[in-house]
Amino acid sequence: MxxxxxxxxxxxxxxxxxxxxxxxxxxxxxxxxxxxxxxxxxxxxxxxxxxxxxxxxxxxxxxxxxxxxxxxxxxxxxxxxxxxxxxxxxxxxxxxxxxxxxxxxxxxxxxxxxxxxxxxxxAGKFGDRYFSYIASFGAFTRVSYATPQHMKNLLGHFAYILEGIRDIGDLKPRHIRVASAETSLEGDYLFGAVCNSTSVGGLLKLDPNVVDLSDGQFEVILLKQPANLLELNDCLWKLNQQRYDTPMVEFFRTNRVMFHTPGAPDWTLDGEYAPGMEQVEIVNMHHAFRLIVND
Ligand SMILES: Nc1ncnc2c1ncn2[C@@H]1O[C@H](COP(=O)(O)OP(=O)(O)OP(=O)(O)O)[C@@H](O)[C@H]1O
CATH class of the missing domain: 3.40.50.10330 (Probable inorganic polyphosphate/atp-NAD kinase; domain 1)
Known part of the structure; x- marks a missing residue:
């Protein structure tokens, strides 16, 4: 056997x-x-x-x-x-x-x-930790690890939505620098994610024609501070339509990226808490694991 x-x-x-x-x-x-x-x-x-x-x-x-x-x-x-x-x-x-x-x-x-x-x-390497599909910081990041397990047990995904609503009043941009071979960015961002997934938090969807989970590349999304809730809404709507043509969003693909994040904001790796660092390198580990799929 x-x-x-x-x-x-x-x-x-x-x-x-x-x-x-x-x-x-x-x-x-x-x-x-x-x-x-x-x-x-x-x-x-x-x-x-x-x-x-x-x-x-x-x-x-x-x-x-x-x-x-x-x-x-x-x-x-x-x-x-x-x-x-x-x-x-x-x-x-x-x-x-x-x-x-x-x-x-x-x-x-x-x-x-x-x-x-x-x-x-x-897979992804974040400092000395690993992730399967996402490393993110900023808006709503806290929700993924701070939602109490007993609420998740009772309400499933809806528990995240309730916890997320509590966070809305708390949205603060972070001044960060991002450097990769493809691009260099500096600005105030509300949210940042390095992902290898077509679904982020069950809410944000990435185009399956753009995302390939085995191509050695991550998709990086950075969301700027909106002037008002209307602008935020418009931006989220566009992202949900898998459109990145909004000045509020930076989107690029890379296999290695360095984040300089003064104040060391907390991150989440696959929904689990990761303490912040002033600087962290995120590296794509090409073909790092073998998963059974069924087409
Ligand atoms: N027996 C246990 N008691 C409490 N926590 C546990 C136990 N076993 C594992 N854990 C932890 O539970 C946490 C949540 O697990 P997991 O992500 O699998 O479920 P979930 O949060 O309900 O699902 P999702 O992340 O898809 O929303 C993980 O940090 C895991 O380490």
Missing amino acids: KRLLMLMNPYAGTQQGKQYLADILALFFERGYEPLTFVSHKPGDSTRLAQTYGSQVDLVVCAGGDGTLNEVLTGLITAGCQTPVGYIPCGSTNDFASSLHLSRDILEAARDIMDGRVQLLD
Whole structure:
């Protein structure tokens, strides 16, 4: 039999995942895998387990939200392990799963892993941490890690929207410098994101014809301070139409970018808190992990 490491975050999203655990394991067993199973007890468990057992199995499957996938990816990359990963999205937002068209139906996602194929995907290095699809700072960044888990458990993605509304009065631009081989920028920005995804926070959509998750390039978006709420609204509307032709938005693609951020604003990596630094380099790790997709 082939060996499989199953990692589940029981608290992700609305806590639905754990109800399906027995069925998921039975399915894997039927399909010739002997699953070694862990249910995480605290943040960091999935990283440690992926690090320890990742290279001893043929397949790692994780069930949880974007944060859980981030943990597994971090564990595998730091262990130098290339074992393929199957992802069963059962978080609140599942941004990355949307980009990859993974099923939101938990059992279907498990079946898709059994029938899928390996795709090499890029990852990001942020200082000494890693991310699968986004590093961002500024407006609404706090929302992704500050929304209480019990609210996410109860309300799913709607909890983020409620928490985001609380942040609106707090929007402050940051004076930053951004340098890459392609461009150099300096200005006051409300929000910045380095991403490898067609969905950001479940709200902002990037054009799937522009975004390629395996091309060694990130998409960088910087949002300037709007003069008023109307301007902000207009800009968000354009971004949702996947139009970047607004003077309020800087958009470019790169594989390596340096951010100089005085005051060290906090960042989020895949929705998880990352303490700010005055200066941080973000590097695309081309084809850093192997994910099972099902077209
Ligand atoms: N048993 C646990 N108790 C509390 N937190 C946990 C546990 N296991 C993992 N975690 C942490 O829970 C956090 C949130 O996990 P995750 O991102 O998977 O779910 P989510 O936030 O509901 O989903 P999403 O990020 O897609 O909105 C992560 O930081 C993870 O490390």
